[in-house]
Amino acid sequence: MKVKRNPMPAALWALGIVSAIAMADFILHRLHIQVSTNLFHVSKRNAHHAASCATKLDGLLASNRTFGPGWALDLRLRFRTQQRLQKQLDRYLVSHGVVWVEGNSASYPDQQRTFLALAANPCVRQVCEVGFNAGHSATVWLSAQPGLAVTSFELGVHNYTRVALDFLQSRESHRRRINVTWGNSLHTVPRAATEAPRRPPCDLLVLDGGHDFRTAMGDIINMRALAASPFHVLVVDDVYCSADWCHDPTSALEAAVNNGLVKILKVYRSADGTRGFAVARYNMQP
Known part of the structure; x- marks a missing residue:
């Protein structure tokens, strides 16, 4: 004998939809934060890399010797x-x-x-x-x-x-x-x-x-x-x-x-x- 299921009340449908939207919004928000954080770290890493490169260049330019004593063996x-x-x-x-x-x-x-x-x-x-x-x-x-x-x-x-x-x-x-x-x-x-x-x-x-x-x-x-x-x-x-x-x-x-x-x-x-x-x-x- 086929059992007839009672339809879900409209209020429950609405609650489910709202919950799904809220969860999706939460996930997207977290992803946005993560992406923004990653971009921030990349930006900081690039800035640090550039500063390190500039420091190496400054060290070379500050030397009065082009290739004299004190230069690395390599x-x-x-x-x-x-x-x-x-x-x-x-x-x-x-x-x-x-x-x-x-x-x-x-x-x-x-x-x-x-x-x-x-x-x-x-x-x-x-x-x-x-x-x-x-x-x-x-x-x-x-x-x-x-x-x-x-x-x-x-x-x-x-x-x-x-x-x-x-x-x-x-x-x-x-x-x-x-x-x-x-x-x-x-x-x-x-x-x-x-x-x-x-x-x-x-x-x-x-x-x-x-x-x-x-x-x-x-x-x-x-x-x-x-x-x-x-x-x-x-x-x-x-x-x-x-x-x-x-x-x-x-x-x-x-x-x-x-x-x-x-x-x-x-x-x-x-x-x-x-x-x-x-x-x-x-x-x-x-």
């Missing part, structure tokens, strides 16, 4: 590794008929030591440079940390540039860590900026491209869109030095400073005054 070993790699690169270039290359960091060892120390900061995971040239600075970045990646923007007017890249990419440990974007940086860097959400941000940005004012100024402005936030380091080469090619890049950097785009942290010069570079950072405020 930095000395990395510099020796870089020097060996650079010699191998030079031999490879010569073996491929290259007898001349434009001026590069190989002629300024103190600069390479400082570059190595900047890139060895564990906060730096991605280097972006304008000006690959013969790959000498790339040997510094690749030697600074095993997992550090390098993106270069290079005009590519010299045949030896591709020869140098072939050498570096022929090594298994470097092949996937270095990439060159060919073309005028005034076009390729803005194009890369449109891909920024799909690219890792640049922790160390190095500008050593065209030395006319228009190109130097354009590179300073355009590379900002690729800079990591809140921590990054900007290096502008060939500034505050006596050589003719330093004039326009210096003027461009000073214009960027005067317009609030860049803050200079320290300027380095060679003993004879013919070479110089500035360590700086972008103002990332909108």
Whole structure:
């Protein structure tokens, strides 16, 4: 015999619905609190990470020695590794008929030591440079940390540039860590900026491209869109030095400073005054 169930009173239905809504609201509220708390912790972690990175950078910049006594042994070993790699690169270039290359960091060892120390900061995971040239600075970045990646923007007017890249990419440990974007940086860097959400941000940005004012100024402005936030380091080469090619890049950097785009942290010069570079950072405020 079929038993007929009594229908649930309307009052009980209403009470059940209200209870379900209240429970859902409570759960959503707790989730909101948890998400908000997680975001707060992430924000605090990012701020702490940036502060730690900045402290490491301040320690480097406060030193009057570029690579003298007191430097960590592992930095000395990395510099020796870089020097060996650079010699191998030079031999490879010569073996491929290259007898001349434009001026590069190989002629300024103190600069390479400082570059190595900047890139060895564990906060730096991605280097972006304008000006690959013969790959000498790339040997510094690749030697600074095993997992550090390098993106270069290079005009590519010299045949030896591709020869140098072939050498570096022929090594298994470097092949996937270095990439060159060919073309005028005034076009390729803005194009890369449109891909920024799909690219890792640049922790160390190095500008050593065209030395006319228009190109130097354009590179300073355009590379900002690729800079990591809140921590990054900007290096502008060939500034505050006596050589003719330093004039326009210096003027461009000073214009960027005067317009609030860049803050200079320290300027380095060679003993004879013919070479110089500035360590700086972008103002990332909108």
